[in-house]
Structures are given as structure tokens and as C-alpha cells.
Amino acid sequence: MISVSMTVNGKAVSAKIDPRTLLVQFLRENLLLTGTHVGCDTSQCGACVVHVDGKAIKSCTTLAATCDGASVVTIEGLAHDGVLHPMQEAFRENHGLQCGFCTPGMIMSAIDIVNRKGHDLDEHTIREELEGNICRCTGYHNIVKSVAAGAHAMAGSK
Amino acid sequence: MSATGIGAPVRRKEDFRFITGKGQYTDDINRPGQTHAAFLRSPHAHATIKKLDISEAQKADGVIAVLTGEDLAKDNVGGLICGWMIHSKDGSPMKAGSHPALAQGKVRYVGDHIAVVIAETLAQARDAVEKIHVDYELLKPVIDMAHATDSGSPVIHDVAPHNQVYDWHLGDKGATEAAFANAKHVTKLDIVNNRLIPNAMEPRAAIGDYDSGQDAFTLYTTSQNPHVARLVLSAFIGIAPEHKLRVIAPDVGGGFGSKIFIYAEETVCVWAAKKVGRPVKWTGDRTEAFLADAHGRDHITHAEMAMDDKGHILGLRVKTKANLGAYLSTFSSCVPTYLYAPLLSGQYNIPAIYVEVEGIYTNTAPVDAYRGAGRPEATFVIERMVEVAAREMGQDPAAFRRKNFIKSFPHQTPVIMAYDTGNYGASMDLALEMADYKNFGKRKRDSAKKGMLRGIGFSAYIEACGIAPSAAVGSLGAGVGLWESAEVRVNPVGTVEVLTGSHSHGQGHETTFAQLVSDRLGIGIDQVAIVHGDTDKVQFGMGTYGSRSGAVGMSAISKALDKVVAKAKKVAAYALEASEGDIEFKDGRFSVAGTDRSLAFGEVALQAYIAHKFSGQDLEPGLKEGAFYDPTNFTFPSGVHICELEIDPDTGVTRIDRWTAVDDFGNIINPMIVEGQVHGGIAQGVGQALLEGAHYDANGQLVTASYMDYCMPRADDLPNFDIGITTTPCTTNPLGIKGCGEAGAIAAPPAVINAITDALGHEQIAMPASPQAVWRAAQKSLHKLAAE
Numbered sequence: 001m002i003s004v005s006m007t008v009n010g011k012a013v014s015a016k017i018d019p020r021t022l023l024v025q026f027l028r029e030n031l032l033l034t035g036t037h038v039g040c041d042t043s044q045c046g047a048c049v050v051h052v053d054g055k056a057i058k059s060c061t062t063l064a065a066t067c068d069g070a071s072v073v074t075i076e077g078l079a080h081d082g083v084l085h086p087m088q089e090a091f092r093e094n095h096g097l098q099c100g101f102c103t104p105g106m107i108m109s110a111i112d113i114v115n116r117k118g119h120d121l122d123e124h125t126i127r128e129e130l131e132g133n134i135c136r137c138t139g140y141h142n143i144v145k146s147v148a149a150g151a152h153a154m155a156g157s158k
Numbered sequence: 159m160s161a162t163g164i165g166a167p168v169r170r171k172e173d174f175r176f177i178t179g180k181g182q183y184t185d186d187i188n189r190p191g192q193t194h195a196a197f198l199r200s201p202h203a204h205a206t207i208k209k210l211d212i213s214e215a216q217k218a219d220g221v222i223a224v225l226t227g228e229d230l231a232k233d234n235v236g237g238l239i240c241g242w243m244i245h246s247k248d249g250s251p252m253k254a255g256s257h258p259a260l261a262q263g264k265v266r267y268v269g270d271h272i273a274v275v276i277a278e279t280l281a282q283a284r285d286a287v288e289k290i291h292v293d294y295e296l297l298k299p300v301i302d303m304a305h306a307t308d309s310g311s312p313v314i315h316d317v318a319p320h321n322q323v324y325d326w327h328l329g330d331k332g333a334t335e336a337a338f339a340n341a342k343h344v345t346k347l348d349i350v351n352n353r354l355i356p357n358a359m360e361p362r363a364a365i366g367d368y369d370s371g372q373d374a375f376t377l378y379t380t381s382q383n384p385h386v387a388r389l390v391l392s393a394f395i396g397i398a399p400e401h402k403l404r405v406i407a408p409d410v411g412g413g414f415g416s417k418i419f420i421y422a423e424e425t426v427c428v429w430a431a432k433k434v435g436r437p438v439k440w441t442g443d444r445t446e447a448f449l450a451d452a453h454g455r456d457h458i459t460h461a462e463m464a465m466d467d468k469g470h471i472l473g474l475r476v477k478t479k480a481n482l483g484a485y486l487s488t489f490s491s492c493v494p495t496y497l498y499a500p501l502l503s504g505q506y507n508i509p510a511i512y513v514e515v516e517g518i519y520t521n522t523a524p525v526d527a528y529r530g531a532g533r534p535e536a537t538f539v540i541e542r543m544v545e546v547a548a549r550e551m552g553q554d555p556a557a558f559r560r561k562n563f564i565k566s567f568p569h570q571t572p573v574i575m576a577y578d579t580g581n582y583g584a585s586m587d588l589a590l591e592m593a594d595y596k597n598f599g600k601r602k603r604d605s606a607k608k609g610m611l612r613g614i615g616f617s618a619y620i621e622a623c624g625i626a627p628s629a630a631v632g633s634l635g636a637g638v639g640l641w642e643s644a645e646v647r648v649n650p651v652g653t654v655e656v657l658t659g660s661h662s663h664g665q666g667h668e669t670t671f672a673q674l675v676s677d678r679l680g681i682g683i684d685q686v687a688i689v690h691g692d693t694d695k696v697q698f699g700m701g702t703y704g705s706r707s708g709a710v711g712m713s714a715i716s717k718a719l720d721k722v723v724a725k726a727k728k729v730a731a732y733a734l735e736a737s738e739g740d741i742e743f744k745d746g747r748f749s750v751a752g753t754d755r756s757l758a759f760g761e762v763a764l765q766a767y768i769a770h771k772f773s774g775q776d777l778e779p780g781l782k783e784g785a786f787y788d789p790t791n792f793t794f795p796s797g798v799h800i801c802e803l804e805i806d807p808d809t810g811v812t813r814i815d816r817w818t819a820v821d822d823f824g825n826i827i828n829p830m831i832v833e834g835q836v837h838g839g840i841a842q843g844v845g846q847a848l849l850e851g852a853h854y855d856a857n858g859q860l861v862t863a864s865y866m867d868y869c870m871p872r873a874d875d876l877p878n879f880d881i882g883i884t885t886t887p888c889t890t891n892p893l894g895i896k897g898c899g900e901a902g903a904i905a906a907p908p909a910v911i912n913a914i915t916d917a918l919g920h921e922q923i924a925m926p927a928s929p930q931a932v933w934r935a936a937q938k939s940l941h942k943l944a945a946e
Contacts, residue, residue, distance in 0.1 A: 018281070033179070034179070035179015037183070037359075038443075039360065039361070041444045041864065042865050044865035044866065045444075047359060074179065075177075075178065075179035076178065076180075084177065084178070088178065091173070091177050092177055093169065095170065095830050095831065097173060098412070098664035098665070098838060099358070099360065099411045099412040100172070100176030100177075100181050100409065100411065101181075101183065101359040102411075104177075104179050127872075127873040127874040128874050130872070130873035130874070131873070133873075134359065134872065135359065136359050136412050136838070137664045138834060138838050139838045139840055139871075139879065139902070141837040141876075141879055142834055143873065
């Protein structure tokens with residue numbers, strides 16, 4: 001067993017864990033933050049995307065131990081005082097989700113796209129940037145709309 | 159239309175929990191004292207188990223139990239079942255081989271379940287699985303369906319000595335032969351419908367829990383139909399009687415058919431929970447999903463269509479081999495028969511049809527319903543046939559279709575179905591206009607100038623939804639009725655709980671069902687809760703598949719609401735001291751006709767519960783009504799999809815440039831949700847046509863068993879979709895709903911392939927039309943052009 005300490009959604013946490021524990025297991029099983037999902041074994045589907053030190057990563061292929069000292073934000077950490085993050089609101093407003101399973105990863109990736117590419121995203125850019133997130137329900141049409149709308153809204157909420 | 163009533167694009171009530179990470183999927187649930195299960199799966203496609211040694215695994219760290227097929231047999235746990243009996247041409251019943259949840263002496267596909275390890279942690283369970291030693295005697299596997307029934311083929315199940323499950327037919331052979339005898343033109347085509355793997359994003363999962371105090375089981379599972387799961391686990395597999403078995407299907411992350419079926423894993427988890435005296439949890443990983451979720455499609459077909467000299471269709475004959483895999487999954491037998499052949503008439507007036515279907519065992523994963531289930535396969539056949547026939551006869555494909563459209567309703571096809579209503583010409587007109595068909599030639603020339611091949615493809619699909627009239631499906635071999643139930647509970651303050659046997663796993667029932675209630679009772683959707691997915695709360699239900707939840711599930715709610723309003727009128731009559739006949743109900747208020755005396759819905763609800771204004775002898779207190787709705791016919795959504803694409807002959811890359819979808823779903827509750835269903839269906843259909851294909855090698859190893867090998871549609875593989883709607887309300891259910899869940903997946907594959915073959919100028923392209931396949935086909939076209 002090894003010790004890890006990190007900040008998750010603004011709260012300091014520490015635990016003794018099996019060294020092979022993945023970040024997603026640490027979040028889901030130790031912290032009961034079950035909004036982060038596991039949809040594949042090969043780092044393709046993106047249901048597990050969280051932010052580590054401000055960057056989107058796939059928590060299913062990241063050892064929790066490597067996040068020692070890091071600041072982690074999950075889907076549960078986006079809304080503040082009952083106010084949704086603009087990207088969450090955009091997914092709801094534009095029907096960017098159906099079964100909801102890929103949604104947390106989609107939203108975390110979408111915010112990261114905006115952080116890297118700015119607020120004025122064309123359809124082509126959004127579709128290319130979503131390469132690492134798979135959705136089986138929506139056909140992406142409304143996800144693309146959601147990301148574009150969320151990106152604009154994030155500019156307004158700064 | 160009120161703000162939250164029928165027809166309003168209301169934002170979904172369920173979304174808040176999903177966008178904030180508060181959804182409750184099965185794997186998010188943990189039970190006190192929970193253990194973890196991992197399965198040993200067969201690495202071989204076909205083998206007998208000579209020896210199974212679990213002793214080392216039993217001693218491994220953290221292991222609580224290692225259970226095998228022998229333990230299941232000792233406990234008299236029954237095998238998995240197929241719930242639809244198909245009879246062959248000669249009247250003999252289908253040959254259903256036994257399907258134990260853990261292998262008993264033989265394994266029949268890679269991924270077949272052999273043993274389960276139950277341990278304190280998942281890692282310990284997985285480690286111990288590797289300590290089980292199996293001595294296999296390898297048998298020659300049967301992988302290629304085309305040769306599975308050849309004499310000398312290895313036998314997969316002793317009950318089916320030639321690997322044939324059934325040899326079934328439908329239609330009038332004599333009349334069809336006569337039609338061909340009179341034909342002026344016959345179109346012939348060999349068609350393969352590629353094998354798909356459903357890939358709901360949430361992997362299947364199960365938690366079995368046993369309460370020794372109550373001698374009762376609870377199963378949390380990823381199911382589209384928890385009551386059907388309970389029925390099968392109880393009445394057939396024999397886990398426990400129904401009143402001692404609760405099945406909960408919480409939030410479910412997509413199904414597409416794959417979560418209808420009752421699988422080995424949930425059976426083992428719920429059984430093992432009693433054996434080990436602690437809850438047992440299993441969550442599949444993606445590899446397990448690829449290996450052991452029921453696959454879809456997988457047909458080989460030869461079809462012939464007869465026309466007169468003008469291009470009127472005279473007859474159709476179809477011969478199909480359907481791969482059913484190594485075992486008959488829950489509803490597998492009906493998919494390539496009654497969900498397929500009756501749809502082969504499409505939107506066309508075809509006087510004579512004859513269909514033969516051979517169901518075949520192979521050493522591959524079981525094949526069952528996947529989004530559309532039989533109807534995409536039928537649509538692919540008929541829509542390829544009409545397209546090719548039009549081209550062969552030198553006719554415009556849109557005009558050829560229009561000429562053969564059914565134009566008067568009701569219409570009885572020669573293959574069971576009686577279409578109640580439709581207007582196929584209206585959908586075609588709108589689709590042609592939206593797709594700017596008249597300028598396609600110019601766009602094609604512009605593409606050619608850039609060295610690109612542009613093509614356009616049509617798909618005028620029909621589907622049979624609203625599954626299904628119980629007596630009708632019973633006469634065709636179904637083991638269950640396919641009605642739906644609902645209960646409407648009005649609380650004393652006027653809020654409403656609707657308990658439904660439908661299950662929502664992405665379809666948005668918590669919103670659309672509430673819209674129906676809002677519309678009828680004149681209350682806001684925030685006053686309504688939709689309760690589903692728990693057999694202890696909802697009395698019974700048949701679940702969600704076959705686009706049935708609107709047409710059948712909501713019709714049951716509608717019927718229950720009628721009863722609620724009728725009872726509430728009686729209460730209002732007492733409360734308003736008027737005669738019942740004078741009570742009117744409109745916009746959420748009960749009023750006495752011709753007066754200004756009225757009560758709001760909530761006030762009447764309170765009166766029903768306090769029961770101060772009437773005697774219990776005259777009227778029962780309370781306001782709660784239930785209904786079972788059994789449809790009288792299938793519903794027949796239809797539409798026209800047009801795919802326009804561009805092929806780069808240098809790379810074989812196909813880019814879909816425009817997608818036009820015009821659909822007739824009858825009346826629509828929430829257009830935003832309906833459009834979303836269409837988008838998702840098209841994406842799966844485009845996936846089938848361009849990207850997805852399950853592939854087993856000659857040894858029966860699934861070589862497409864991860865997202866690195868099986869190509870799922872990504873955002874940059876797809877265009878935006880242009881959606882149009884035409885409406886002919888269904889005439890056979892109270893809401894006029896036809897259903898929309900599968901349309902896109904049914905319509906899309908032939909539209910794509912018709913567009914690719916149009917671009918290439920020849921018909922030889924298989925699905926998935928990958929860049930490599932398209933490049934090869936394009937080179938052939940270029941050579942042909944050069945030769946000309």
C-alpha cells in the first residue's frame with residue numbers, strides 16, 4: 001500500500017491505496033464520486049475524462065499514484081452553489097445527451113477544448129477535437145451544438 | 159399546445175442528474191458487504207472440457223468461492239432460454255440447444271462462461287481466474303455460416319446435427335413463381351448484412367443480493383425490461399418465485415437491444431449471492447462486452463425481384479441465411495423471421511412475396527435484436543433491390559419508388575402486415591426538396607472537376623413498431639404477451655406519480671411521459687414523477703424495445719389517465735354539488751357546465767382523499783387507476799432518407815456531404831427528443847454502412863474486440879443531419895403515435911450504400927464500406943471508365 005494526497009474538487013483528500021489503483025478507481029471507489037465512468041479498457045471512449053491540474057486526461061489509464069499532489073476536477077466539481085457550469089447548461093439546453101453515460105466525459109473534454117481552442121469553435125474543429133470521446137446515442141449532432149453554445153457561454157461567464 | 163404538453167420541445171427532466179454526475183447506473187451502486195465476481199471465459203471457439211481444476215483458485219488471496227456449471231446443476235438452476243418458438247417448413251419445432259449459464263462439459267464460442275470467482279476485491283477475483291486450470295479437447299470450430307450446414311461440418315449442439323436451427327418460410331411460393339414467369343425484367347442481387355456489436359456505452363453489470371431474513375433476492379442490473387428478467391429468472395431459470403425476486407434496473411447507459419436479454423452473468427450473480435451469503439457484483443469490461451453481449455444482424459441473402467416492362471414490381475423472392483451464433487439468445491429466433499420477412503414489402507405494392515430463412519448455429523457469440531432487429535436487414539434488401547432495379551431499367555430511383563408506392567390504406571401486404579396509414583409520396587416530395595435533388599447533377603459535375611466521385615442514395619423505409627398485439631404474436635410463437643401496463647397515482651396535493659412498465663435508458667421517458675400527464679391533467683411536468691425500472695414498485699411491464707414505449711407504453715398511461723379523469727369527475731360532482739353529467743374538465747379545472755363554480759385538479763384530488771363530501775358506499779375514496787393496453791396492430795413509421803456523399807478515389811475515403819431525413823412518426827410528443835432519436839439512429843446506420851463490422855478469424859477468435867479494432871462512429875465521421883417531418887397519425891392507438899427509436903438505424907445503411915454505388919457506377923461493395931474497400935472498388939470504376 002502507498003499513500004496519496006491530492007485535491008479533488010477543491011477538497012484535500014488522502015488515502016492508502018494499492019499501487020495499481022487507477023485514478024478512476026480512486027475517484028469512484030474511495031471517494032464515491034461515481035459521475036466519472038468507465039466505458040472501455042483501451043482509453044478510447046472518454047467516459048472517464050477528468051481534469052488534472054487544468055488539463056483533460058483519461059482517468060482509466062492514469063495511476064492514482066501519479067496524481068499525488070495534483071488538483072483534480074471531476075464532473076461533480078463543475079457546478080457551484082447550485083449554479084451549473086455553462087457547458088453543463090449547454091448540454092441540457094441543446095439535448096446533447098440521451099442515456100447520459102458518456103456525458104460527464106464529454107462535458108469535461110468540451111471544457112478542455114474551449115480552454116485550448118478558445119470560445120469561437122467551428123463545427124469542424126469541434127468534431128475533430130471530440131475524437132477521443134465516443135457517444136452511441138446522439139449521433140453527435142446535438143453534442144456539437146452543445147459544445148459550440150457552451151464555448152460562447154463560457155466567454156460570457158468569465 | 160401548452161408549454162409542457164404534447165408537441166412541446168420541453169428540455170429533459172432527467173438531464174440535471176446526468177450533467178452533474180449524479181446518475182445512478184448499476185456500477186455506481188454498492189451494497190454493504192459486497193463481493194466481486196470475475197468470469198473465466200473460454201479462449202477457444204469449440205472445445206470439450208476434459209478437466210476443470212479450481213483448487214488453486216480456491217486457495218488464492220481473497221477468494222470466497224469458485225463456482226462452476228456443476229454447482230449450477232446441483233442447485234437445479236435452469237439454463238438460459240429463447241422465448242420465441244419458430245417452426246420449420248415441415249412443421250418441426252426449432253432446435254434449441256441447452257444453454258447453461260456456466261458451461262457443462264463443452265464451450266461453444268470464445269467468451270463462453272466456464273466458471274466464476276467471487277472474491278473480496280475485483281483484482282483478487284481477476285487474479286484467481288488465472289489460477290483455474292482447464293484441460294480442453296479442441297474441436298473444429300464452425301465459423302463460416304455459408305458452410306455451417308454442409309455435411310461433415312462439426313456439430314455444435316447434438317439436437318441440431320446439421321447446425322440448422324430452423325428452415326422457415328413465409329408467403330405464397332406458387333403466386334411468387336407465377337409473378338416471375340410473367341416478368342419482363344428480373345433484378346438479382348447477393349446481399350450481406352454485416353455483423354455488428356451493439357456497444358451501449360455503459361457495459362452490462364449486475365449485483366445479486368440475498369436477504370436471508372426474508373428469503374428474498376434483489377438483482378440490480380442493466381436491463382431494458384426488468385420484469386421480463388424477473389419472469390425468466392423466476393419461471394424458467396428457477397432462481398426464486400417472482401414474489402421473492404426483485405429486479406431493479408436503475409439508470410441504464412444505452413441498450414439498443416443488447417440489454418433486453420437475460421444473460422449468464424446476472425443469473426450467476428443473483429444465484430451466487432445466496433451461496434456466498436453476501437452481495438455479488440459484476441461489471442463487464444469492454445472486452446467482455448465485445449465477446450459476450452449478443453451481437454446483431456449477420457445475414458447472407460440472395461434476392462430476386464420481378465418487374466413488368468414499365469417497372470411495376472410483380473414479385474419478390476428472398477432466401478436468407480441468418481447466423482444465430484452458438485446459442486439461441488432470449489429473442490433471437492424471431493429476429494430473422496417475424497421481425498424480418500414481414501417487412502420485405504417495404505413501402506411498395508408487391509403482389510407476391512416468398513421468403514425462406516435458415517437459422518444457423520456457429521461457434522460465435524449469440525446474435526439477437528440490435529436497434530431495428532430484422533427491420534434494418536429487410537430494409538437493406540428491399541431498398542438495395544429497388545435502387546438496382548431502377549438503375550437496370552434506366553429509371554430515376556425516386557420515380558421508380560414513387561411508381562410502386564402503396565397509395566391507399568389500409569393495405570394488406572402478402573407477408574402478414576396490414577399497414578393502417580401513411581403517405582409515402584409526401585415524404586418523398588419533402589425529402590427531394592430538402593435535398594435539392596434537382597441540382598444534384600451540377601454538384602456531381604463540380605465534384606468531378608475536383609477529381610471526386612459524388613453519389614446520391616435513397617432509402618424509403620418502413621418499420622413495424624409498437625410491438626405488439628399479444629394474440630397476434632402468440633399465434634406466431636411468442637412466449638409472452640406484448641402489452642404494456644401503467645398506474646397513475648394522484649397524491650392528495652394533486653401531484654402525480656406514474657408507474658410504467660416501460661424502461662428509459664436514454665429515450666427521455668421521464669420527460670415525454672410527464673408531458674402526456676401535463677397535457678391531460680393540466681398540471682406542470684414538475685408536478686409529475688415517472689417511476690420505472692423496479693419490479694417492487696411497478697406491478698408488471700414488458701419493457702422498452704421495438705420503439706414500443708410511446709405507442710404501447712404511453713397508450714397504457716393514456717388509458718389510466720382516462721380512468722383518473724372519470725373518477726375525478728365523480729368526486730368533483732360531489733364536491734361541487736352538481737350532477738356528474740354536468741361536470742366538465744378542461745385546462746386542469748373541473749367546472750359545472752354553465753356556471754362559474756369550479757375546482758382545480760389538485761383541489762379535487764384532495765377531496766378524493768379526505769372523502770368528506772361523499773359516502774364510501776357511493777364512491778371509493780382515493781384517486782389511483784391502472785390500465786393494461788394491448789395494441790390491436792403494429793404501427794408503421796416510414797420515411798425517406800437521402801444520403802449524398804463524395805468519394806476520394808485516391809484514398810477511398812467517403813465523406814457524407816448531406817443527410818436528409820424525412821420521417822412520418824405519427825403524432826409527436828416532444829420534437830426535440832424525436833430528432834435526437836433520429837440523429838442517433840442514423841449514426842448507428844452510417845456506422846454499419848461505413849465503419850463497423852464484427853470479424854471472427856477461422857479459429858473463431860474475435861479480432862474486433864476493442865475500440866482499437868472495431869470502428870465506432872466518432873464525431874468527425876458524421877455530418878449534421880437535416881430533419882423533416884410529415885405526419886399521418888397512427889389510427890390504431892389512442893395517441894396516434896407510431897414510434898421513432900429505430901428509424902435512423904433502419905433507413906441509413908441502404909441510403910449510404912446506394913449513394914456509394916451511385917458514385918462508383920457499379921454495385922459491388924460490401925459493408926462496412928471502409929476506405930480500403932471503397933478504394934479497391936473505385937479503382938475498378940476508374941479502369942472501367944478508362945476502358946470505355
